[in-house]
Amino acid sequence: MFKSIVLLLPILLPLIGGLVVFRMRDAKARRIAVSACVLCTLVSAVGVSFLPDLSLRIWDLGGSIAIYLRLDAMGRFFLCLVSGIWTLVAFFAYEYMQHEGREERFFGFYTMTLGILMGLGLAGNLLTLYMFYEMMTLITVPLVIHNGSREAVAAGFKYLGYSTFGAGLALIGFFFLNRYCSTTEFSAGGTLDFSLAAGNENLLFAVWLLMMIGFGCKAGMMPLQSWLPTAHPVAPAPASAVLSGIITKAGVLAIIRVTFYLFGADFLRGSWAQTTLLCLALATVFAGSMLAYKEKVFKKRLAYSTVSQVSYVLFGLFLLNSVGFTGALLQVVFHALVKNLLFLAAGAVIYKTGKTDVRELVGIGKQMPIVIWCFAFGALSLIGIPPTAGFVSKWYLAQGGIADYGILGIVGAAILLVSALLTAGYLLPVVTRGFFPGRDFDYANLEKKEPSGYMTVPLVILAALAVLLGIFPGGLIEWISGISAVLF
Amino acid sequence: MPVWMLCLPVLFPILAGAVMLARPIEDRKKRQIYVAGAVIVNAVLALTVLIWTPDGVLTLLRFSDTMQIALQIDGAGRVFGILVSLLWPLTTFYSFEYMKHEGRENKFFGFFTMTFGVIEGVAFADNFLTLYLFYELLTLATLPLVMHSMDGRARYAGKKYLIYSLSGAAFAFIAMIFLLTYGSTLDFTFGGVLDPSRASGHETLLQTVFVLGFFGFGVKAAIFPFHGWLPDASVAPTPVSALLHAVAVVKAGVFAVIRLTYYGFGCDFLRGSWAQTVVMTAAVVTIVYGSAMALRTPHLKRRLAYSTVSNLSYILFSVTLMTPAGLVGGLSHMVFHAVIKITLFFCAGAIIYKTHREYVYQLDDFGRAMPVTMAAFTIASLGLMGIPPLAGFVSKWGIATAAVETGMPLAYAGVAALIVSALLTALYLMAVVLRAYFPAKGFDPASVKEVEDPNRLMTVPLLVLSAASVLLGLCASPLIAVFEQIAAGLL
Amino acid sequence: MEHLLINHYETAAVILFGIGFLNLLLQNNLVKKVIGVGIMDSSVYLFLASQGYIEGRLAPILVGEVANAADYINPIPAGLVLTGIVVSVSVTAFSLALIQRLYQKYKTVNFDEIVQLARQKGDE
Amino acid sequence: MPFVYNFPFFSIFICMISGIVTPLLKNGRWAYRLSLFASGAGVLLSGVLLGRIGPANESFSFMMGHFPAPWGNELSVGPLEAVLATAVCLVMMMALLGGSRDIFEDVLPEKQKLYFIMMDEILAALLALTYTNDIFTAYVFIEISTIAACAIVMAKDASATLVATMRYLIMSLLGSGLVLIGIVLLYCITGHLLFPSLQQWVLELVATGQYTIPLTVVVGLIVLGLGIKSAMFPFHLWLPPAHGSATTASSSVLSGLVVKGYIILMIRLFYKVFTIEVIRELRVTNMIFLFGLAGMIIGSIGAMKEGHIKRMLAYSSVAQLGYVFMGIGLGTDIGIMAACFQILVHACTKPMLFSCASALSAGRHHNKKLHALRGAAYENKLAGIGFTVGALSMIGIPLFAGFAAKVFFASATMAQPVKMWMTLLTLALSTVLNALYYIPAVTVLWSRPAEGETGEKQPVHPAFAVSTVVFIAAVFFLGICYEPVVTLIQNGLALL
DSSP states (O other): OGGGGGGHHHHHHHHHHHHHHHTOOOHHHHHHHHHHHHHHHHHHHHHHHTSOOEEEEEEEOSTTOEEEEEEOHHHHHHHHHHHHHHHHHHHHHHHHGGGTOOHHHHHHHHHHHHHHHHHHHHBOBHHHHHHHHHHHHHHHHHHHTTTOOHHHHHHHHHHHHHHHHHHHHHHHHHHHHHHHBSOSBOOTTOOBOHHHHTTOHHHHHHHHHHHHHHHHHHTTOTTSOTHHHHHHHHSOHHHHHHIIIIIHHHHHHHHHHHIIIIIOHHHHTTOHHHHHHHHHHHHHHHHHHHHHHHOOBHHHHHHHHHHHHHHHHHHHHHTOSHHHHHHHHHHHHHHHHHHHHHHHHHHHHHHHHOOOBGGGOTTHHHHSHHHHHHHHHHHHHHHTOTTSHHHHHHHHHHHHHHHHOHHHHHHHHHHHHHHHHHHHHHHHHHHHHHHOOOTTOOOTTOOOOOOOHHHHHHHHHHHHHHHHHHHOOHHHHHHHHHHHHTTO | OOGGGGGHHHHHHHHHHHHHHHSOOOSHHHHHHHHHHHHHHHHHHHHHHHHSOOOSOEEEEESSSSOEEEEOOOHHHHHHHHHHHHHHHHHHHHHHHHGGGTOOHHHHHHHHHHHHHHHHHHHHBOBHHHHHHHHHHHHHHHHHHHTTTOSHHHHHHHHHHHHHHHHHHHHHHHHHHHHHHHBSOSBOOTTOOBOHHHHTTOHHHHHHHHHHHHHHHHTTTTOTTSOTHHHHGGGSOHHIIIIIIIIIHHHHHHHHHHIIIIIIIOHHHHTTSHHHHHHHHHHHHHHHHHHHHHHHOOBHHHHHHHHHHHHHHHHHHHHHTOSHHHHHHHHHHHHHHHHHHHHHHHHHHHHHHHHOOOBGGGOTTHHHHSHHHHHHHHHHHHHHHTOTTSHHHHHHHHHHHHHHHHOOHHHHHHHHHHHHHHHHHHHHHHHHHHHHHSOOTTOOGGGGTTOOOOOHHHHHHHHHHHHHHHHHHHTHHHHHHHHHHHHTTOO | OHHHHHTHHHHHHHHHHHHHHHHHHHOOBHHHHHHHHHHHHHHHHHHHHHHHOOTTOBOSOOOSSOOOGGGBOOSHHHHHHHHHHHHHHHHHHHHHHHHHHHHHHHSOOBHHHHHHHHHHHOOO | OOGGGGHHHHHHHHHHHHHHHGGGSSSHHHHHHHHHHHHHHHHHHHHHHHHHHHHHTOOEEEEETTOOTTTSEEEEEOHHHHHHHHHHHHHHHHHHHHHHHHHHHHSOHHHHHHHHHHHHHHHHHHHHHHHBOBHHHHHHHHHHHHHHHHHHHHTSOOHHHHHHHHHHHHHHHHHHHHHHHHHHHHHHHHOOOBHHHHHHHHHHHHHHTTTHHHHHHHHHHHHHHHHHHTTOTTSOTTHHHHHHHSOHHHHHHIIIIIHHHHHHHHHHHIIIIIOHHHHHHTTHHHHHHHHHHHHHHHHHHHHHHOOBHHHHHHHHHHHHHHHHHHHHHHOSHHHHHHHHHHHHHHHHHHHHHHHHHHHHHHTTTTOOBGGGGTTGGGTSHHHHHHHHHHHHHHHTOTTSHHHHHHHHHHHHHTTOHHHHHHHHHHHHHHHHHHHHHHHHHHHHHHSOOOTTOOOOOOOOOHHHHHHHHHHHHHHHHHHHSHHHHHHHHHHHHHHO
């Protein structure tokens, strides 16, 4: 028991650190503080995830509800992923945020958000999950409306509204689960009390559908996706990077928890709800890519791409088989890496050139080669061209689809393919025109605009990871199959 | 403890207030001492009576065998009584500071103190006649408070308040007469007083009457479509809006509805009837309507008033589930909402008192200007939105689980309504908070340069209350246990 | 028709009552109103008296020994008529006094005009 | 025959005599004292009588001059009559006390003696209407009270009062004319004037089915006549100007007592002559019921529109009388019991309201417009309190008399499904309406006046103080300890 206090460490560190950071006006000191916080969290998170399974009952709210932390395979996975990427982005932000102002506020919330995410990963029952989920919403709104412009505030409210509504739907499900589950503590394979559930299957399926749509809101799944293209572009680049790289994954985590740790895959498999959700996911995949393809504003395009890519994950999850699950988690990792990479690259471009429209980016590759090279790798990986990372995950997803679900699976695979093409269609032009501006581009007044190491290093690291994990996915796959083993 | 002690918390403040009206105290210091003394003494009295309850009924007046003015404390009454007795002193101190800029303090504190007694009377009432008596007196005693400023808007609001409350009371009166005729007694009896031999054959009639009575008492609980008076009444001085229109008066309405439903007609008689459907629908509608209107209202106090409308219907919805669990949910939200909403109103009051700003869009950067106030506001808002583990969540949890357990489709709809309203709540409260902490672009900080937190008399109650709203959430379980006993008819 | 002719007293009384009633209601001239009242009352007395009188009976005035009670007519209606007349006289007197006061004030006995004038003077 | 049985006759006789001897007195003051004495004696006698026959629950009929029926003229006395008589005398006395100051201001000195004669006659007439057992005597006293009532209205020699009196007079004459012809017809078809023998014959006629139409006509005429005289809707238009413009004591007596006298007579006729069953048969009650409901609403609405405080109170009387008629219209014992109770309640409340109202306006040189009375309550606290109590009682707040009445009305309707809803809803509505003009009036009275509108502080007039205190006590008594009164009324009705 006493040992399990350590679970609080990765949560409280950044929370307290964030509060401290609010008061730090001096840039240098702040950077040190933030780095300290984030790194410590990273260390503690990784450290924690080497511990055996632990659980910590923090507070009993009476009735059947309590605030309860638990460390399990899924949690470890999430902890490492989040804390790792968070650190990199933090470094990027140091430089980027200089031109946004009110930095102490940004970093304060940024750091605290990390703590909340840790808590999300460690949440041991639905109440705790819901609690951290709501907190995450509230605490990330400031990141969205950071620059305080009218549209930023509007976007912030849209984000708030959608997320709260999603959470609300999830809460409805919570009430029902509390009645039909033996317990709302997560346990692999589900806790549904079949004696109660018998006869109420359809009710429960409906509830599941609701919860999926609710949590799916954060993951940008239709029909609640439209906050994402509004909120991401207005936020500062680092914020939008983590928003679409990580926060969307928080939704995914919640979905996994509910689907595999409360309902249980076996109960849901083959239900009409599953079919509905698969269709929704696929629709989102396709629509997202289409919209991204038509979108001209750089960050908005990336946001749409997020909509599409995260729904790959959801598709994989809703397949409810281990292959799909593996593919989904791989996609989680890769998309987290790549999308951060892309957003940061976009951020770098905006930071240096102030160009936000894709059509203006002619010859950008000549000005900031490193950035655009990284961008190129990210793009390739996102499209899923072997040997980059994206390929592996998509491969699994397609397999999972075709394996169990005849027509639907094949259609799914097809759609994945199409959307991959579209992805190529909306990402590659940036690269190509960036490097090959064409004849009428005057090389005369071309000056290097390469950003400083604060920005480039994280980009490079991310790009490297994207590629390397594609080439050597073995370890990762093992880990994931370790997770999925207990679920199926 | 002798049973006659029961009448002290009721009569003492009424007398104290009356004395004050008859012999105004001009010196502010003396007045404050007098009022504080009276209120604290009475709070202590009330709490002693409520905790070491003397068993037995105290009959004050005996009209006839069936009709008496009698006091007794049972579980529900105890909850309400304690709630009021705790909140009243806080509000009193708050109003000492606040009323400085409203003037006519003798009148105000006179009626304010009287109302304390009347409310205790509502809580202690042993039968419907007594409840009705204090219910009417409540209207009369609070009317001057609503019309305090006596300008056009206040007069209008007062008149509206009067019309609504009295018509409500009139309907409640009808319900009472029917209970007198078809019931075995007027005394509150958990599970209802209807005499089956007399009632049989008149079910529809009695259910109609129940609906009448529900809406009659519901008027004070601001149930749609009889909620109109509450937002208008927010022209009253803030302590009034805070204590009376977020706690005392409106909760008295809710309390009366609980009495009517669980102690008058009885759930078993009503459960599953069309009457239940009607009242529950009304509650569900109100839940959503109130929040929606709150979102549309830029005037801070009116917004809070609408939010009260919505939240009161959480309670009513829970009550109309007519299950013990429902009663538990209702009671808990009654308590928690009281604490939270009074905090919010105090913040609004503090802002008005310091800056005379009444509209949400005037509050840019107040997070920095009035840190304590806005901190309290934020905590309370989170509580009201129902973020676990704060108080609001616990009660909402209770209500929703109760609703799910009934398995009625309408109850499910109610749950959905709760969620929608939670969303709207988040929007209309966060709108304030975000604006206060993240001023819009191009806002000049000079405009709030000399704005600052009010003095201790105001901030201390604020802090106490917001702390309470957190603690209540964390330590809810013993409270819930008590409510469960009440709902089981044990207390 | 038959009946009307047989009870011609009653018929007359009813007609008179109607006339009086209408006068009281419709006349604007206060004096005429009072006259209407008078007609109304006296019609009632006529009616009563006619009821009281029975063909071939003696007036109930006792001289010497009392004859068989059945030979006399019932004295009560006559008594009533007398009382009634007293009442109506007093009522008439009173009303006339009132009218006189009004006339002194407004120099007219037309009720509508009086009301108008009173309006102009305003209340109290 | 026990001596106490003479008391009803004595009480009437004393009033008469004092009326007759008043002209011999030196001045109005003495006349005032004499009338006080008369009414006081009335209270005493009827009180003793009540104490005797109330508990014993007996009733008797008293032969005037010991002539047996059908020649003699009788009084019939039971608990109900005793209660009413006591109340009447008490209220009369208090009204005189409460209004004394204004009487001596409003009425010309040389007319004051006459004024008090009229008061005595009214009291005599009311007592007679309460006690008499003979329908023609009833008529005579109706006329007496009519004349006297008109006289006390016009006693205050102002243009408004004269016009009002004329209206009042015309309506009353109309009414009494109808009553008279009704009585005469009744006599023609029955040949009797004493209630008991009338009842016997009426029942026989009904049983044999003869003269059904004439009987209906008779009932109709009498109800209509008495209705007109007691301001039953739609014949209420004469009341507000008359009661509103007369001097205080007159207004109190008129709306507190005189109108009630006719209603009491109506109730007694219903029971002792036509019997309530027959009345129900003839559907008359339904008409009265509807008129009553209408009156409750119309009266209140009229009062809401009134800016003149006394006329407002007069309109409210119309509404309150509506309650009474509604109760009678229910046509059940309990309904009529409620009506009688309401009569008492209103008789105790309205005079107080009138006297308090004029006491309040005294400080504002008798300007009775509401807006002129802002804060007047602070200049005469007792009057303010009295007015407030009266208002609350009229609205029907528990503990006050009005509430008890409301409860009785409401529970009286339970038996009849159709009338139940109409009654309950109208009750609810009229309660709200009452509140809507009384509460604002009270708030105006108690709200701090602006600079300049304050009047001079009023010394508390002892007579006024006494009457107000007694009235307040009565209101609370009827509101809280109403049970004995109600039992008396019920027994009385049973014995009629």
